[in-house]
Amino acid sequence: MSEIEREHEVKHALKVIATAATASADRWLTVAEAASRAGMKINTMYACCLRRVLPSYKVGEKMRRIKESDLLAWMESSRVEAKSGHRKET
Secondary structure (H helix, E strand, O other): OOHHHHHHHHHHHHHHHHHHHHHHOOOEEEHHHHHHHHOOOHHHHHHHHHOOOOOOEEEOOOEEEEEHHHHHHHHHHOOOOOOOOOOOOO
């Protein structure tokens, strides 16, 4: 197999993986599931929904659901880049 063919195969595999990841990211999560996934307390996650910091959907009078893709996008938007060149010396 030539290098060009291998490169094409790798690009195709990455595209398939990205498509699968996007499709699975459309699951509906409870507030408890979203909090667990984000490493937060349930009350904090619920407060984020109520303050409209995180998109959520009302189900009935008291229940909320969060799209997994919304949660992941919100988490990614909160990312803080590390400073380069600063290494802790031991």
